[in-house]
Amino acid sequence: MKIGLISPIDERIPPILYGGIGRVVYNLSEGLIKKGHEVALLASGDSKTSANLIPTIDKSLGVDGINNNRKKREAIFEMAMANIINILLRDEFDVISNHLGWRLVPFNNLISTPIITTLHTPLNQINKKIIFSTYLKHPLVSISMAQRKPLLGPNYIKNIYNGIDISLYDFSNSHDNYLVFLGRMSPEKGILEAIQTSKKLKMKLVIAGAIHAWDRAYFESKVKRYIDNKNIIFLGEVNDQQKNKLLGRAKALLALIQWDEPFGLTFIESMACGTPVITLNRGSTKEIVIDKKTGLILDSIDNLFDRFTELDRINRLDCRIHVKDYFSSDMMVDNYEKLFLDYFKNYDKIS
Helix, strand or coil: CEEEEECCCCCCCCCCCCCHHHHHHHHHHHHHHHCCCEEEEEEECCCCCCCEEEEEECCCCCHHHHHHCHHHHHHHHHHHHHHHHHHHHHCCCCEEEECCCHHHHHHHHHCCCCEEEECCCCCCCHHHHHHHHHCCCCEEEECCCHHHCCCCCCEEEEECCCCECHHHCCCCCCCCCEEEEECCCCHHHCHHHHHHHHHHHCCEEEEECCCCHHHHHHHHHHHHHHCCCCCEEECCCCCHHHHHHHHHCCCEEEECCCCCCCCCHHHHHHHHCCCCEEEECCCCHHHHCCECCCEEEECCCHHHHHHHHHHHHCCHHHHHHHHHHHCEHHHHHHHHHHHHHHHHHCHHHHC
């Protein structure tokens, strides 16, 4: 098949540092190519890929801090959208896999090629509710069943869990008795709750993640005061090698999320290293983590202080096996390939 794969433009593909969606798109693109498909990747021009790269902008928005300049970001995004539409009208594909989100959906009727949109973010924002409630026939792929709950009317044709290349994550059967937080410095990610909890547990917490412009005030006013680089250590963003070591040597990933997480890529990255996940029963967590086997799923943060010793009964190898069995990039690619073939074969009947 000839597949057009549309990527977000926030980061290059694959991302150098932060960028969960970009990693999923990269794994999908490379996996489909290995299976013999002709893949065109519509992404920023600084991306590195085995696919036929069709630049939608010259450089990703993450370059030179563009992501943190709202007006400049919006102007570049509008230009990229125009470029994407022109490319889709000009080039011929058997199927288009959209990972850019809701913005492309209104243009579906202008393009003869079937477009399938994968949802990577929560659906409770008003813009998404309007678009997906208006274009009810547009085919959607969710990344967890929990992700669908805010919006049950649209045309969900498949649920496909995100996958990672497990060979890139080293398994560690032991740890250095610290907790790790990996993610954006955002209120919804639970960074403040992670700090407060680790202090009550009298455990060292190592923090790694990006501070975006919209999170800067929160970080400066709520988080920074606790960082002493002794018991609460802040590393900033880390690369793949640093992340691999940081996750693998931790006793647990502390992910006390304050929102309904649609998937949680760091969950499976952590478990692939053998490190269990401590999280709250919100969003997709029960689909990703097995309570008492690959982590602890809490009804409230207060439950952790009674349950913390249960971590010592978790077999770290079970964590890695769980990811291999359910969240590998190979499994993800197989599921997308089957979906694309079936949808292309039956497109005339569906439309």
